[in-house]
Amino acid sequence: MRMPKPVELSPSSLMGELHDCLVTGMALMCMKSVYSNHIPMCSTGKS
Template structure:
């Protein structure tokens, strides 16, 4: 087994997982901010 190939493979898989979690985190943050902006608009519209 050659070490450089193994390191490259683990690095690429790690980067892929990191990118996926980063995209999920950004999506969650965007949804949370949009939700927190949407709720006050509804409450002020009702009062």
């Protein structure tokens, strides 16, 4: 069976991987900032 489009070295797949990396990085940065904002409040509220 043939793949519908070459996945190895097509520019679109490379751009897709780059886009996924950027989206994942931005999501991690957002989660990191949210957690760094919320965790100190939770820890001070518990202690």
